[in-house]
Amino acid sequence: MSSEPLRAVLFSDLDGTFLDQHTYRPGVAVPALRELNDLGVLVVFCSAKTRTEMRHLQRELGMEAPFVVENGAAAFDADGLIACFGVAYETVLDGLALAATEVGVAVRSFGDMSLDEISESTGLSREEAARAKAREFSVTFMIEGESSDAHIRLGEALAARGLCLVRGALFYSAQGPHDKGTAVRYLIEHLQPRRTYATGDFANDLPMLEAVEVPMLVQRPDGEWADVPVDGLVRLEGVGPEGWVLGAKRLIDDLAA
Numbered sequence: 243m244s245s246e247p248l249r250a251v252l253f254s255d256l257d258g259t260f261l262d263q264h265t266y267r268p269g270v271a272v273p274a275l276r277e278l279n280d281l282g283v284l285v286v287f288c289s290a291k292t293r294t295e296m297r298h299l300q301r302e303l304g305m306e307a308p309f310v311v312e313n314g315a316a317a318f319d320a321d322g323l324i325a326c327f328g329v330a331y332e333t334v335l336d337g338l339a340l341a342a343t344e345v346g347v348a349v350r351s352f353g354d355m356s357l358d359e360i361s362e363s364t365g366l367s368r369e370e371a372a373r374a375k376a377r378e379f380s381v382t383f384m385i386e387g388e389s390s391d392a393h394i395r396l397g398e399a400l401a402a403r404g405l406c407l408v409r410g411a412l413f414y415s416a417q418g419p420h421d422k423g424t425a426v427r428y429l430i431e432h433l434q435p436r437r438t439y440a441t442g443d444f445a446n447d448l449p450m451l452e453a454v455e456v457p458m459l460v461q462r463p464d465g466e467w468a469d470v471p472v473d474g475l476v477r478l479e480g481v482g483p484e485g486w487v488l489g490a491k492r493l494i495d496d497l498a499a
Contacts, residue, residue, distance in 0.1 A: 248435040249282045252493060253310075253426050253450055254486070256289040256299070258411055258443040262482045263463050264365060268303075271483035274490035275303065281497060286310065286429060288422050288440075288450055290410055293318060294376040313408055313417055313446065314425040315379035325428055328379030329418035334405060335381050338416040341399035347392045349414075351383035364412065380417035382410075408446050423449025430454075437496065441489045443482070444468050451475065458492065460485025 254260050260271050268275070278285055287296060288310040296309045296318075306320040315328030335353065342349045352360055352375045360371040363384075374382070385392050393414065397407035400416055408415040430438055430453065438454040440447070443462060451457035451472045458476040459467050467477050476492065478485040 248284050248433055249497060250437040250439060250493060251284045251286060251430070251433060251435040252278065252490070253286050253288045253422075253429075253438075253440040253454060255422075255442040255444070255447050255450070256287055256291055256296075258462065258482055259441055259447075259460055260287070260483060260486050263411070266366065266370070269483045271486045271490075272303070274487045277494065278490055281494065283493065283497075284308075284433070284435070286426075288314070288426060290380070290382070290408075290415060290446070292373060292376045293378060294373040295370075298373055308429060310422065310425040310429070312377065312380040313415060314420045314422040314449070315417060317425045317429060324432075325425070326379075327418070327420040327424045327428075329405075331378050331381065334379070334416050334418065337400060337403045337405045338381050338383065341396055341403060341405075341416075345392075345395040345399045347396045348386040349383045349396075350386055351381050352377065353381070380415050382413050382415050384413055410446055411444050421449040422447060423453045426450050426453040437493075439489070439493050441478075441486055442470070443485075445470055448472065456493075456496070458489040460489070 260268055284307055286308050290313045293311045308317055308319040310317050316326040317324040357368045357371045361368055400407050406417055406419055439456045440450050440454040441458045442451055443460045445468055448470050457472045458478055459470055460478050461467055461481045478488045480488050
């Protein structure tokens with residue numbers, strides 16, 4: 243990471259925010275990303291995605307910025323690990339199995355699924371599914387035959403083991419006692435940017451949004467905004483990448499003011 247003072251940092255969720263919820267492509271967001279980079283704004287992706295997925299995306303975009311994986315489990319840059327806040331995958335997997343058995347909830351994780359099954363349930367290609375399956379700090383799973391309180395009971399059983407349950411747009415995640423805000427606050431402290439922004443789309447982005455000066459939320463595919471109670475929240479009138487572009491323009495306007 244550079245020792246030069248940063249004008250601003252934009253932390254960004256990926257699926258449903260910078261990337262389209264269905265195609266997993268950034269589309270119209272790419273030119274706005276380039277403009278931010280040209281203005282000296284550091285864009286840090288902060289996602290539930292794996293290190294393998296995020297390195298692949300950053301190579302496609304020609305980026306070498308830090309990035310945050312698996313809901314704040316760790317931060318990496320082009321040189322490797324910056325900081326780790328998560329626990330080992332095997333520890334989380336064992337804890338999830340014990341918790342699910344204890345409360346009588348049937349779960350099926352990516353580790354239990356073939357690449358074809360993951361591809362069918364997510365819309366990812368087989369290659370993309372393989373990268374999504376390469377988890378190091380968390381377990382992505384679905385609850386089978388879910389009752390209305392199954393995730394609550396499972397979350398309580400995980401908490402008793404020092405683990406957390408996070409609900410995403412499509413799946414649940416079992417992980418250590420961290421969230422996106424954990425890594426974002428660490429990076430802000432060490433990067434010392436002049437301004438901090440974040441853009442997300444769902445409730446699991448709340449800790450990230452709470453950690454910055456200007457929190458922004460894009461619309462979901464149904465045109466609504468997720469219920470994310472954050473002071474000063476900027477609701478962007480665009481779905482996914484279209485909303486992300488509006489957030490980038492807001493940041494650029496702030497820099498010009």
